[in-house]
Amino acid sequence: MKFVDEAYIDIAAGDGGNGCVSFRHEKYKEFGGPNGGDGGRGGHVYALADVNLNTLVDFRFSRRHEAKRGQHGMGSDMFGAAGDDIVLKMPVGTIITDAETGEVLYELLTPGEQIMIAKGGDGGFGNMRFKSAINRAPRQKTPGWPGEKKNLKLELKVLADVGLLGMPNAGKSTLISAISNARPKIADYPFTTLHPNLGVVRVGPEQSFVVADVPGLIEGASEGAGLGHQFLRHLQRTRLLLHLVDLAPFDDAVDPVAQAKAIVGELKKYDEALFRKPRWLVLNKLDMVPAEEREARVKDVVRRLRYKGPVFEISALTREGCEPLVKAVFQHIHAEHLSEQVPVDVDPRFVSAPSE
Structure with a gap:
């Protein structure tokens, strides 16, 4: 396997799902009220220190990594499912740096250590969240929050005594x-x-x-x-x-x-x-x-x-x-x-x- 100790990657956490506007519709219940659920959270991006790896060659040919977005909210008080997280396995001793500013963000120094390097966006609120005594039929909802997007530089410094x-x-x-x-x-x-x-x-x-x-x-x-x-x-x-x-x-x-x-x-x-x-x-x-x-x-x-x-x-x-x-x-x-x-x-x- 080719030894590679430096790589650049683009990561994107998942966006949150949008909230839903919905009302109950049942026989003999003319004013069922709001039941639009919240959107699901976007998937996070994690970095995992893997003792079985000793090179960054996998990231040399696979630069873009995106987590799934959260599912949109639905009626009947149903919240959207959270987006799937992704885990990027890296060698122990990897330094993760912001490629634009040069700031060191994380260091993977312990085998098995797992760090969140990009946070998924929160889901938006459905209209059931806005129900109150004076607003019994709200039509408001909020969109999901965007997930974090980063350009990162990966640099491997082997851990030796x-x-x-x-x-x-x-x-x-x-x-x-x-x-x-x-x-x-x-x-x-x-x-x-x-x-x-x-x-x-x-x-x-x-x-x-x-x-x-x-x-x-x-x-x-x-x-x-x-x-x-x-x-x-x-x-x-x-x-x-x-x-x-x-x-x-x-x-x-x-x-x-x-x-x-x-x-x-x-x-x-x-x-x-x-x-x-x-x-x-x-x-x-x-x-x-x-x-x-x-x-x-x-x-x-x-x-x-x-x-x-x-x-x-x-x-x-x-x-x-x-x-x-x-x-x-x-x-x-x-x-x-x-x-x-x-x-x-x-x-x-x-x-x-x-x-x-």
Whole structure:
């Protein structure tokens, strides 16, 4: 299935049905009185977060979505039936924005979450509503209210705990296939990854996190060069970035340190908040460096990058060093989860531990 993370749609909720003017006509009852019913409500339009979807491709080819209008009121005190609602299934992580103003209207962040994105119009009143002691034969009625109509932009930002960052051919796809259940395409040429891949990393019983692999970045990505800039939005919701650096590039003239600095610069140009996210250095392809040169090469890269955070030396191909990396990532994410559960103004000593 083609990966689509942006689409534009037009939605229209149903109009309300019109009220009815009617009077009772029965034998021996000359003045039966009004009995015109109200119109039915128009159908609503809902958005549903579906965990089984991971792309907006359905909305790329089906742009117009309309709910049914309400039925008109009828005589004999009969109200019109409400119009059928429609439910638009979208991937979890979809942002719904007003296409004209750019205002963010809704975000689908929880699986199974359902939000009304367009309200159906109320039905009009029939003449029985206007009956009174001084107006016993009203002929008034009201039309149904129109339903809401909107032009929307749908934008998907995948929900992942960890994002993989790096140049094309840095080994991101190999790493995600080594530590998770994801099976992306892997080849020995650049830009193998053409769309984001998600994988669930199992650390232990009921212990896991989600990792996202996006197409590799190159210098000038924030201005539109390469493919990675199209998918940087998918890293904005992650808690941690793993910056993969190739210790053994195919071309000896390529400097991995210069490439790493270029990527950091592109992050800053694209989004300051993304640039400030915790970012760990992962030095990959250790198996391709002679054992006697590994320590010196690692120290040289770290020194030239002036990096002071956690550093991991791995080989995604042979899985050397992957287990300590996975455990450290899980501990970091788990600690963030716990800190979010405790309010800032509450002393942690007075928060009771969960019962066994």
